[in-house]
Amino acid sequence: MLRWGILSTANIARAAVIPAIQASTNGEVVAVASRDRDRADAFARPLAIPRAYGSYAALLDDPQIDAIYIALPNSLHHAWTLNAVAAGKHVLCEKPLAMSAAQCLEMAAAAEAAGVTLMEAFMYRFHPQITTAQEIVSSGALGDVQHMHAAFTFRLTNPANIRLQAELGGGALMDVGCYCVNALRTFAGREPVEVQAHAVWHANGVDERMAGLLRFDGGLTGQFDCALTLARRETLLAAGTEATLELPRAYLPGAGDTIVQVRKSYSEVSEQVIAGVDEYRLMVEHFADCVRTGQPPRYDAREAACNMAVIEALYRSARAQGQPVAVPAC
């Protein structure tokens, strides 16, 4: 069993990742750390976590912990991953892995030098609906796929939320648009060469909404929109010459069944039902397997650097009123 330490009392840790580790076949949660000791205690008790620490450093000093799950605000991912790696811990870090491609590459190099596993916690890609959709695209059933669209939006109402704080790495693209960029790159099977974006900015300086375009070699285009201001929508579409593939719940389908839809025409629609799974559990089990076997994770920190290179280019374009920006090779 991989012994996990949880770095912070984040909502996502409590709601999804800790239950996933506790349900997993190859991991257990042994400790949690908060900046505040009382908060750590209050968090640990109902979740039956044996040890609670009042500082992140104390968690990293615990020799009975193998791996750290980092659920901090985005701007702290880089520093605390480096600290955890320096302490000899394997790290599963929340998305986006860091604030820039350069930071991701530094984290990748540090993990490689220390001989520890580092992975970005993009759980959506462990769901079998994604594998099924990728198989359909690569089978040629859609014909020539020329265009894709990804969307991830929801409505944030709490002004104190970390997603609205520029200094914590907030913003719609950093929070949910990063899924769209990841999905478009994954389904394209290559990196975009150029991007354009238009953002609507919140008074705090973060993008509260963004619409963007990724241009790939060979004429393939990928469009996305992401928002902290709109009703929940999380779709992925691949448009081919013969048919269109759609995932109506591409990123957070929940534990229930989900569908992969292929539409040849309005009357010819096939729907494949994918049985419900816990994508977080599949992610943490894969991570623990990688630690045990020494195999590299299916998606490594260098892949995360490629995602960040696109995100950085999109921000540059959005700040330049939608000017096309070349994506540097990653």
Ligand SMILES: NC(=O)c1ccc[n+]([C@@H]2O[C@H](COP(=O)([O-])OP(=O)(O)OC[C@H]3O[C@@H](n4cnc5c(N)ncnc54)[C@H](OP(=O)(O)O)[C@@H]3O)[C@@H](O)[C@H]2O)c1
């Ligand atoms: N994969 C997913 O499905 C998913 C879903 C949601 C979020 N996320 C990612 O998970 C991370 C956390 O998101 P969340 O919504 O769960 O965050 P959250 O509930 O706001 O928790 C963030 C935690 O970070 C700690 N922290 C340290 N410095 C802080 C600061 N200056 N301001 C605020 N908190 C600080 C706090 O813990 P202590 O006070 O205990 O130290 C806090 O509980 C983000 O990177 C986000 O992108 C992923």
